[in-house]
Amino acid sequence: MEAASGVLAVLVAVLDVIAIAQVWRSGIERGRKLIWSLVIGLLPVVGLIMWFVAARTRGRAQL
Template identity: 65%
Template sequence: MDDLNGILAVLILLLDVLAIVQVWRTRIETGRKIIWSLVIALLPVVGLIMWFVAMSRIGKVRL
């Protein structure tokens, strides 16, 4: 069970890093990039879900 938790933690960390890299590759303003990076870093799972929704076709209007 501990191995599964460790693998899940590493997977979430990897996805967080990829999401933050993707945030910094977008054309949004620097202030928003900082806010998104903090949200993803401080709320790893929720931040990933929020970023995924924001980057979908529905959320692109809001960025």
Template identity: 45%
Template sequence: MGSTFNSLVGLIILALDIWAILNVIKSASEVGIKVLWILLIALLPVVGLVIWAIAGPRGNVRF
């Protein structure tokens, strides 16, 4: 059961990283900033995701 749980957590982190990267791509930031955020999220999946959630650029949000 341990490996199943670890696989599930890994898939959830992967899905959240992909979602964060797509939000960075949709944001209005400059290309260089986008590249840095994508590299941070891709190279440090958990830490990068947390840092992005706190301080990262957001996609185009319409209210």
């Protein structure tokens, strides 16, 4: 069971790094990039889900 927890933790960390990289490559303003990066970094799972939802609706709404 501990091995599964470790793999899950690594997976979340990798997905967080990818999400933060996508934030900094996006066309949003620098202040919002910083806020999104902090949300993803401080709330790894919740921030990742929030970014995924916001990035999918980017065409319809501002981030």
